[in-house]
Amino acid sequence: MSNMSQDDVTTGLRTVQQGLEALREEHSTISNTLETSVKGVKDDEAPLPKQKLTQINDNLDKLLCGVDETSMMLMVFQLTQGMDAQHQKYQAQRRRLCQENAWLRDELSSTQIKLQASEQMVAQLEEENKHLKYMASIKQFDDGAQADTKTVVDSGPQPVTSETLQELGFGPEDEEDLNTTQFAQPTPAHSMAASAAVGYEIPARLRTLHNLVIQYASQGRYEVAVPLCKQALEDLEKTSGHDHPDVATMLNILALVYRDQNKYKEAANLLNEALSIREKCLGESHPAVAATLNNLAVLFGKRGKFKDAEPLCKRALEIREKVFGDDHPDVAKQLNNLALLCQNQGKYEEVEKYYKRALEIYESKLGPDDLNVAKTKNNLSSAYLKQGKYKEAEDLYKQILTRAHEKEYGQVSGDNKTIWQIAEDREENKHKGEGATANEQAGWAKAAKVDNPTVTTTLKNLGALYRRQGKYEAAETLEDVALRAKKQFAESRKMDRSGMY
Helix, strand or coil: CCCCCCCHHHHHHHHHHHHHHHHHHHHHHHHHHHHCCCCCCCCCCCCCHHHHHHHHHHHHHHHHHHHHHHHHHHHHHHHHHHHHHCCCCHHHHHHHHHHHHHHHHHHHHHHHHHHHHHHHHHHHHHHHHHHHHHHHHHHHHHHHHHHHHCCCCCCCCCCCCCCCCCCEEECCCCCCCCCCCCCCCCHHHHHHHHHHCCCCCHHHHHHHHHHHHHHCCCCCHHHHHHHHHEEEEEHHHHHCCCHHHHHHHHHHHHHHHHHHHCCCCHHHHHHHHHHHHHHHCCCCCCHHHHHHHHHHHHHHHHHHHHHHHHHHHHHHHHHHHHHHHCCCHHHHHHHHHHHHHCCCCCCCHHHHHHHHHHHHHHHHHHCCCCHHHHHHHHHHHHHHHHCHHHHHHHHHHHHHHHHHHHHHCEEEEEEEECCCHHHHHHHCCHHHCCCCHHHHHHHHHHHHHCCCCCHHHHHHHHHHHHCCCCCHHHHHHHHHCCCCCHHHHHHHHHHCCCCCC
């Protein structure tokens, strides 16, 4: 019975109803017949037909009741069927609503994730905006320092700065390095002079003209420097002949002037010509030949031809090793240039080898406090950053800052912290809402007084690394100190020039 379907039950009820209707009609006919037969008969006569009539009428009443109940059951069953259908409809609607609700929850969750990502992006962009404003303020002081260099011709060697993490540590007393800025800026006078005449003494008869050309070129007055240089070349070739070291020196100077004007093809031709003259006059293993090879490699590097520049740089290195020995500081300088060329080609194994060797030479020959040690560590840190070795880069930056601090203020201690330690303390305590302590303020002032471009560069680089790691408080601390140092340096130069003390 429990396995009967709704249609079977409905059919069964209708069959029962029809059977009861048929019985009712049959009993009604029999009842009418019996009533007709006993009509007019006395009560004591024909007792059997009257009993039958009575029984038939009782059965007829029961049949009528059964028909009514069957009809009622059929109506109830049909109503139940309707209610079941409605229930199934509601169940389907409920399932659909549950599915829609689940979809809306997923959409809400996805939207919340996107919102969080957008908020993080906004926060990051705000931090980057702060960093860009900071870099713009740093650039302002850099521009001021460059302007001073142009105005004061005989101001002596000046440190080379860079707006990137790839600052190379070459002093201006030697030839060109690969880490000058990519923007068109005049080569400083001291750098151009050293680049053109390294390893060769300029005779007195040429020195005045030589210095005058360099002065105009370093000031960006190429319209004067180029004709003057060409005239000097013409005069030299008339008096000394084309194959003379003085001609090679002037060709070097003119090549650097052309390079500053982005005339790379002309500059390369002149450097190749100067190289040929020096090899012929001075020998293939002369330091001046190595300097010209290095300048040519630098020129190729600036044009992005790192593969062509590498063999030139290696040959310059071989000459210096042969002339000065394997552990001479000039060899270390050449190793720095060679490392940067390899770095731009992704040869990081060679890069680390060259930088580490240069670092060993500087530390053993010039001492751990020499400026070139810090510069080379900065270079090696940039190579580590390129490879994603952030921990190694961070350690080197901290070594530079710690060494500079100890050189100025003595052994590091709880009361004599380096600026990077103060920055990390502030990062750790930033959620406590505490202001800078007197000790921290003193540490900032100390760090800002370190008049060292390499230290300032290291502060900026470590600050950028902190930003990459999400340590914004520490980054801002270092950037603030670097900015103070830049301001202090610019103000001191301004005071020196105006005679105020």
